[in-house]
Amino acid sequence: MGRYVLRRLLIAIPSLIGISIVLFTVIALAPGDPFEELATNPNVPAEVRANLRAKFGLDDPIAVRYVRWAASMLQGDWGYSFASRVDVDTLIMQRIPVTLFVIGSSQLLALLIALPVGVYAATRPYSLFDQVANTLAFIGFSLPTFFTGILLILVFSITLDWLPFVYRADIAETGWRWYWEHFKQAIMPIAVLGLAQGGSWTRYVRAAVLDVIRMDYVTTARAKGLAERVVVVKHVVRNALIPVATLVFLQMPAIFGGAIVTEQIFRVPGIGSLFISAILANDTPVIIAVTFVLSCLVVLCNFTADVIYGWLDPRISYR
Amino acid sequence: MAGSIPVSPTDSGGSGAAVRTLSVTPGAEAWRRFRRHRLALAGAVILGILVLAVLLGPWVWQVPINEIDFGAKLKTPSWRHPFGTDDLGQDVLSRMLYGGRISLAVGLAAMLIAVIVGTLVGAIAGMSRGRVDIVLMWLTDLFLSLPQLPLLLLIIYLFRDSLKALVGPEAGVFVLVVAVVGGFRWMPVARLVRAQFLSLREKEFVEAARALGATTSRQVARHILPNSLGPVIVAGTIDVAAAIIAESTLSFLGLGFPPDIPSWGRLLYDAKDHLDIAPHWALFPGGAIFLTVLSISFFGDGLRDALDPRKVM
Numbered sequence: 001m002g003r004y005v006l007r008r009l010l011i012a013i014p015s016l017i018g019i020s021i022v023l024f025t026v027i028a029l030a031p032g033d034p035f036e037e038l039a040t041n042p043n044v045p046a047e048v049r050a051n052l053r054a055k056f057g058l059d060d061p062i063a064v065r066y067v068r069w070a071a072s073m074l075q076g077d078w079g080y081s082f083a084s085r086v087d088v089d090t091l092i093m094q095r096i097p098v099t100l101f102v103i104g105s106s107q108l109l110a111l112l113i114a115l116p117v118g119v120y121a122a123t124r125p126y127s128l129f130d131q132v133a134n135t136l137a138f139i140g141f142s143l144p145t146f147f148t149g150i151l152l153i154l155v156f157s158i159t160l161d162w163l164p165f166v167y168r169a170d171i172a173e174t175g176w177r178w179y180w181e182h183f184k185q186a187i188m189p190i191a192v193l194g195l196a197q198g199g200s201w202t203r204y205v206r207a208a209v210l211d212v213i214r215m216d217y218v219t220t221a222r223a224k225g226l227a228e229r230v231v232v233v234k235h236v237v238r239n240a241l242i243p244v245a246t247l248v249f250l251q252m253p254a255i256f257g258g259a260i261v262t263e264q265i266f267r268v269p270g271i272g273s274l275f276i277s278a279i280l281a282n283d284t285p286v287i288i289a290v291t292f293v294l295s296c297l298v299v300l301c302n303f304t305a306d307v308i309y310g311w312l313d314p315r316i317s318y319r
Numbered sequence: 320m321a322g323s324i325p326v327s328p329t330d331s332g333g334s335g336a337a338v339r340t341l342s343v344t345p346g347a348e349a350w351r352r353f354r355r356h357r358l359a360l361a362g363a364v365i366l367g368i369l370v371l372a373v374l375l376g377p378w379v380w381q382v383p384i385n386e387i388d389f390g391a392k393l394k395t396p397s398w399r400h401p402f403g404t405d406d407l408g409q410d411v412l413s414r415m416l417y418g419g420r421i422s423l424a425v426g427l428a429a430m431l432i433a434v435i436v437g438t439l440v441g442a443i444a445g446m447s448r449g450r451v452d453i454v455l456m457w458l459t460d461l462f463l464s465l466p467q468l469p470l471l472l473l474i475i476y477l478f479r480d481s482l483k484a485l486v487g488p489e490a491g492v493f494v495l496v497v498a499v500v501g502g503f504r505w506m507p508v509a510r511l512v513r514a515q516f517l518s519l520r521e522k523e524f525v526e527a528a529r530a531l532g533a534t535t536s537r538q539v540a541r542h543i544l545p546n547s548l549g550p551v552i553v554a555g556t557i558d559v560a561a562a563i564i565a566e567s568t569l570s571f572l573g574l575g576f577p578p579d580i581p582s583w584g585r586l587l588y589d590a591k592d593h594l595d596i597a598p599h600w601a602l603f604p605g606g607a608i609f610l611t612v613l614s615i616s617f618f619g620d621g622l623r624d625a626l627d628p629r630k631v632m
Contacts, residue, residue: 027473143612153594257468260472261568280573294469297466298464
């Protein structure tokens, strides 16, 4: 097992390097010059600009610039945000907990929907329940997150006036009321993300359970007189969940995408809304750093998926 | 379904039926299977209506998309404006009919790019064993593990202005959106095609063609590729829906089409600050996106069943 984890880690590192090369190439290929303002300013002579370019190494070959950039990223020197005048890493560290909280709770909600519904639908394939669940699942993942968000705001904030539609990090309440306010404002973002994800996972769970339930060992378990509930919970679901556990982690890139949109709709002060406001404000260091952090999280999730798969399924050869 | 359970998929009630199925073309067989998926059929009908509406609608409903009328701003649906008006008094129905053309065109064009690139990469990887295969699949995996939406936004942010200067504002945004959305969706197609190629090229009929002296390109073009198209068509259908969602997401975040090109996502973006007084303005384009994506999903699901010959129906 230890060697298997190590091997997976050795695979994760090249893909991290590959992603950073793709990212850096995109930025280096982009038109535009950080000293463009100086070029249009008649008070700044051309040689000052050239000196500045030389000082920051902008005329060096792209490979040299990549190595220098990667080295400074590795040392934790992520640059300085133009817009908010703070170091980029402190800015990101402030925003990450909210994002992880919203994403984590929504994934939990999605699993709470997908597991029981998917398993129950698979034990009664083509029944009325299965068909209704299947149709609802299709609707769930066909609804784009930005539209569900707007619908929820329309119903629960504007028509019914139950929930606030702006997420605030600074709530002036204390004690139980603080938790209650936090809970109220988190319901809609979490529901939007969770319902979309729950829809597609229901289908995965159903397919996985249907694959396993036809196997001979399940027939054996039934034949020796186990109750159907025990057969399903102890024998079928345990094996069916192996591919599902991997999928949960492999879907992370899509989930981060959904989180960006959701944070934008509900103005959740997370890493996604930081990214959008950085793009709208041309805040390049923040844009690069957020993209890189998200890429790292994705690689981390892929690595976790591999390790979990190896841990859950002893049939995988640890080579 | 007259109370009879077929004993096996091949024995469908006597030899007469067996003789009759011999004369059925693959297309007719797929159509027969597709019809049995009622939701897929409904999806196909709705999709057809939507496509007809955006193609013919602007001729029937001839209100210009940019006719500003401050006297009629943020009006709820009425006979003069069936879908209401926006904050400049522009007719939402005519803007939606126009925007639907953009959204569907982006979906189709991005799907074509994804399918062409994916088929090329998958075919090359599947036909050439060894190093080329390994490198191409590593590239595919790398692209799969990129965070797509952040990179889409990043690329659009970086290249928008220069492409606008190159080919004009409308074409520039269109080309950029189509290229990046399509460029991030070819990987599943590439994997599918490669898997199909790996199994098909060892089949007897390909071996027979090889024995008759068919060149590699002829084997691919005449024998392997046509037989691997089923899953690719299904994946392409789903890609149209994904591309429409991606374009709407970009426009919804304010980084897609400009306001004078009202794609459905752009309409939602403009409408989201007026939800309390003019909910219709957001509900109609949002509903259109949802309906399109849902019917494409059901259509693709039906197509999957119809084109998979191993599935008993």
